[in-house]
Amino acid sequence: MLQKIVLLGSGNLAHHLGRYFYKNGIIISQIFSRNKMTAQALAKKLDALVDSDLDQIVRKADAYILCVNDDSIKELSTQLSEILANDKLIIHCSGSKPISEINEFFINRAVIWPIQSFGAKSKIDWNEIPFFIEATNSCKDIVEQLCRQMNWKFHPIDSERKKLIHIAAVFANNFSNFNFIIAKEILSTLNLGIEVLKPLVESSQENIFINGPEESQTGPARRSDTKVVQMHLKELSKEFPHFKELYKEYSNLIMDYYKTKK
């Protein structure tokens, strides 16, 4: 069972994850981060040591959890491979990076990816978030045990399949978010804010998870109302030509989807 960990990073994920570990009886031996301010703030909350010099890293923790940005995983794990014993458990938390980003010097490598955005003020419902985990055989049991210990919903996955989950999340989450940037830009020309769409999208989103997105699809493309689609495209050409291609692409996909389904 994992008892002592070192957290590398002091951003939002490190804050959220660290506090949850601490609350659930895990000792955070040390916060390692180049950002002294945020690291010290977090270390104080977790009764942890804090350091920004890799030479000072605690050698005897049970696991080293990298809560750093995607592009730092490879380099940081390589630096660690020069300091730590090769049987230390190294875990990263990235959705886009495969397990192979962790230097192969380490026998015990793992990824713990919670599908969630960790904003500074987000309220995280730890028992609801799905965790996708991948681990080398030698540490699979201990990683799963950690998830059970934390009461996490977890799904074992490999890096290839994780890619697809990440792509699905990009569509549903990132691209949908951008749709609100588009909506905001359009509405602002009428001196309206996106809050006029709030009741609509809230009830629609509820519907997606109750009845499924296929049943919830509405709008001109769903009805194959090509007249309205054409009229919208003409309208976009005038004032928002940069969004025209996207509108066209979606409308075609939606029309094709329901034609094929019939």
Added chain:
Amino acid sequence: MLQKIVLLGSGNLAHHLGRYFYKNGIIISQIFSRNKMTAQALAKKLDALVDSDLDQIVRKADAYILCVNDDSIKELSTQLSEILANDKLIIHCSGSKPISEINEFFINRAVIWPIQSFGAKSKIDWNEIPFFIEATNSCKDIVEQLCRQMNWKFHPIDSERKKLIHIAAVFANNFSNFNFIIAKEILSTLNLGIEVLKPLVESSQENIFINGPEESQTGPARRSDTKVVQMHLKELSKEFPHFKELYKEYSNLIMDYYKTKK
């Protein structure tokens, strides 16, 4: 003040709207609909007459509200113009159709468009939904009075501006819904359901309305992480080539958006 209305149509919108009018003291004189089953069910709830023959339409109501599909508004209002007096108030409820769909024979024409999806089982928060209204000058006051009487949040609008609101809603609501169809298709190849995305999108959507969509944007395109974008496109080419163009279009828009913003 409006006291007696006729509802034309007996679908979800007619049901929701009719029940709210009735609850708030408006007399529903008659439900007019070709679908006898749903019309009778609704008429019973609203103590209303029911008919499917236009000749039998009640001549003396204060307003005739068309809760019919978009393409029927023109024809139905033309048929009504042969039966009713030209000072009768005719209202349609469509987001995509302009006020001019109502036959010009009628002096008092109006549109009342609630931005909301009216599913059979939807719980409607009538005091939160924005209503966009348009009316000929001769009936503007009475339509606004109706909105106030019903405690609706309403915004006067013209048909040109309404088009833009509708386009914004299509992006935020319809296209985002389709993103979940895409996500579902991708996840199903891994035997996963879209519920794995629920905590993520729920917290993100909350964030959109608190901090704004520009602040909430995350993901590879937001970080201009072209390596991950390319990797995702390669992955889509293999298994989901039909979604590749959409992914590319979005990623370019997002990258351009934040480049310009800097």
